[in-house]
Amino acid sequence: MDSIAPVAFDVARIRQDFPILSQPQARGRPLVFLDSGASAQKPRVVIDAMVRCMETAYANVHRGAYRLSELATDAYEAARGATARFINAADVREIVFTKNSTEAMNLVAHCWGRGVMQPGQAVVISELEHHANIVPWQMLRDDKGNELRVCRVNDSGELDMDDLERHLADGKVGLVAIAHMSNVLGTVTPVERIVAMAHAHGARVLLDGSQAAVHRRVDVQAIGCDFYCFTGHKLYGPTGIGVLWARLEHLDRMPPFLGGGDMIASVTFEHSTWAPSPGKFEAGTPAIIEAVGLHAAIDYVTAIGMDAIEAHERTLVDHATARLARVEGLTLLGHAQDRGGVFAFALDAAHPHDLATLLDRAGIAVRAGRHCAEPLHARFGLEGGTTRASFGLYTTTDEIDLLAQALAEAREFFR
Amino acid sequence: MDSIAPVAFDVARIRQDFPILSQPQARGRPLVFLDSGASAQKPRVVIDAMVRCMETAYANVHRGAYRLSELATDAYEAARGATARFINAADVREIVFTKNSTEAMNLVAHCWGRGVMQPGQAVVISELEHHANIVPWQMLRDDKGNELRVCRVNDSGELDMDDLERHLADGKVGLVAIAHMSNVLGTVTPVERIVAMAHAHGARVLLDGSQAAVHRRVDVQAIGCDFYCFTGHKLYGPTGIGVLWARLEHLDRMPPFLGGGDMIASVTFEHSTWAPSPGKFEAGTPAIIEAVGLHAAIDYVTAIGMDAIEAHERTLVDHATARLARVEGLTLLGHAQDRGGVFAFALDAAHPHDLATLLDRAGIAVRAGRHCAEPLHARFGLEGGTTRASFGLYTTTDEIDLLAQALAEAREFFR
């Protein structure tokens, strides 16, 4: 079994926290869920917290003058506090709840990109971005003319820092928007260096932490970035909730996003004024039940310990790197020095989609396609897509072995 | 007990479907929840559906090539189908899931208002709108210059249809955006007439159905409107999900809203193309668990029957109208002919906030304030706000009696 995992981290026990992992799958096979990078499974504590909220303490927030509404408001704001502590935000008002990290990045593109950044300034992204960190900046470019620059990725799947330096050199860059961890290559980017370089050239930094926040401890103050985005459903929390963290000084300068209830200070037909952050960016009834679920998820991973989770993942990464290298005909995409538990690959004999169908038969859930990173696949000449296995804190080395075996058999099947 | 309710509609049995209603409140009092207009409680079937999704069938949608992801995708799309049937949409692709109805209206203001409506065209709203149907059009006006016209409301709280006609007369109106039911006055607006008048003058019609969709059967084809918005959490569903319905011809002409995964057809750094509706408007991981919950909520109210729900509510409205009229010193806001179960009022001796605190002690949850309708309160000279009791399908005439008694006692308390 998982003999190399640290004693404190008992993956067998952790797996018992996730009801779905003990659900028998088609033909009695156990579920080998290797698609946590797309969305993670939910532990019992998250499910229970949401149920408890709906059964005992539900009401709309911020509006009521009665106990139940106070309870709900307290629960919602407690989730904000837990989120702030989770990434070591300096101030709880720096946490804006969104519906997912895609909305978080769009919010920045909309409110900061259009409202604060100068018209002539450029945005730098990289070749390894998820569409969620490409398309909002394209829309900004097409709408307002802000140039979009693309930092190269080297053949190992690492950011080309010289290229980043070149893009920054003319001082025209307003924002560098980069993934903290790639959802295809697994690459963890050198965020402190990126921030130092960008700030030295007067550019702000947004980090797409959708993947990274799940895999390691994030400290936004230590990193020194300006914006950080992540999403609840990948962090073992519910769908329908994401997080934008931004320095208060930025939030204070940004115009609001959506208009409606809860984001205003006063409304007349002639003129409305805005609530202070974070209310200004949270129009309408927020994702109350989901915030409660996210809070439980954060408490859950915090209790296990992000460092223990990272250590477990390092074990998995080392195991997978070695094990997949022995699968004949398999080409791994990305060999970054610093990488997390996401492995995209091509198998010579089988198209990714066919492969996923086969693996599914063996109870192994992997993704096939371009994983919302079309340009990255084009960069590596794999327009047809890859197959991707991505790990969660419940993933075992045994599961990786099962994957490797199944891949070898699949190759035989198609040859 | 509720002897006047139709036999088929057994409110006592319905109350058993809602776990929170049998939770003992402070000091052992039963919960008298009269704030369903802000957000409704959740029946067991909704909670169970969400739990089942997370425990047995959870994965990201649209992306996987494995059974679990297919199950989740089917469940998500089945929710879309159920929503389409619920409001009798002609085509399931006309249903766009948003995070709440506030986002639905912002989406229209953003994509249709900025992308399709002509720059010189005006938007007509009314005095009885919720901030969610005011602020997005103000932002459009301030951003793009589209004039904002405000249709008057008469002293009974009904739309002044002559004033609407006057606003439409010059043919410059691109959109009439009106609540189907007021969240303060209870007024149900004459939507078929509004549509006929607006269309005769070349204007499109958006209906804010956040309240109405909960209280009666909605048939968007029969109404003939162009856009219809509502929100899951008021319809006994979870937070984090709302609905925009729009005619396909409008959606097809609208540019996308947020950029990211799932809303694209193809992405290169130079140029991206968009998925067809509804995908184009649903960037990022959607509210999967919440869609499943909304589906269960729709099935729940459909099984009871929207007509039965409306009939029960009519009983409650008649009862409340008569009963509250007998409370000395109480002034009711709104006396529309056609109205739903929302009662906002002022009590001479007590400020709304004090009143809500008192009622809360009696276990009665009501709202105090301006209910996200500041201009409407100003229109009626009640800048200080009102107290509001709003009903759900679990509300009983007994609860209304309790409210009336408590109001009378509260008046004594403060006099």
Add this chain to the structure above:
Amino acid sequence: MTPSTGGQTTGLFDDLRDLYQEVILDHGRKPRNFRRLEDATATARGDNPMCGDRIELFVALAPDGNIADAAFQGRGCAISTASASLMTETVKGKTAAQAKALGATFRELAMTGTCPDCGAELADEMERLAPLSGVHEFPSRVKCATLAWHTLNAALDGTKEASSE
């Protein structure tokens, strides 16, 4: 559900007498210093956007730096009105610094119900404000009680506007 029948006073709200003490009800109904001060040297507006409470505060500072007069107008619930009324009474004769210190102490009282740090020098004033201490059990009402004091700070600091959010 079985409603208690009849409309006779059953003392449904009796245990709210802690929050709504007679002093509060009295000041809420008949606020003192409820007027515009024509010779104000400092003014500010305070808003509680959530419930619509609003006060306009007027302070007249004497040449010696003491608060010669304080008054207010506006609309609000019994708690916020009573708090503003009691405040205007209490701060008269204080220096700006004393008034602000009193406000800080009062905010602690409103939030916690006690005031371990209350120095002896504020004992009289705090006794006067004590009837408001019941709000600490009603988290959503604390800001009703503190709005006037936030507004006083804004007036004394010259920031003109306060929001109790």
Add this chain to the structure above:
Amino acid sequence: MTPSTGGQTTGLFDDLRDLYQEVILDHGRKPRNFRRLEDATATARGDNPMCGDRIELFVALAPDGNIADAAFQGRGCAISTASASLMTETVKGKTAAQAKALGATFRELAMTGTCPDCGAELADEMERLAPLSGVHEFPSRVKCATLAWHTLNAALDGTKEASSE
């Protein structure tokens, strides 16, 4: 979890032989008519944005209205490649209308696994396409099988582009 050890063929995927019949694997590996048709009279491009499959279809219509030749290029999974390959073989000699009718019938086969309406006149062709009927058990793969046929429709209708979404 106890993994089955060793890498020897245990027949893990044996029951997928229904989906991946030998004909499919063969056409998937060595697609027929996999080339550009220089004298094409109709072409179209088909995309499946979800998985990145893409085909370019070439059709040469003879003066008598029959499909004289059909060919394709592109990238895709075994199912979509085999389907395109089989399609180009099957439609040769058909009129445009016949080819479209065949496509409609095939789509039904792919979605349901059966084809109650299959007329006797299409019996031969459908037998040829029958190996693809296994996809109906794999909802997410149905569009792989039908992409080529959607693209054929687009080519014959002159719309140039098809998307299998």
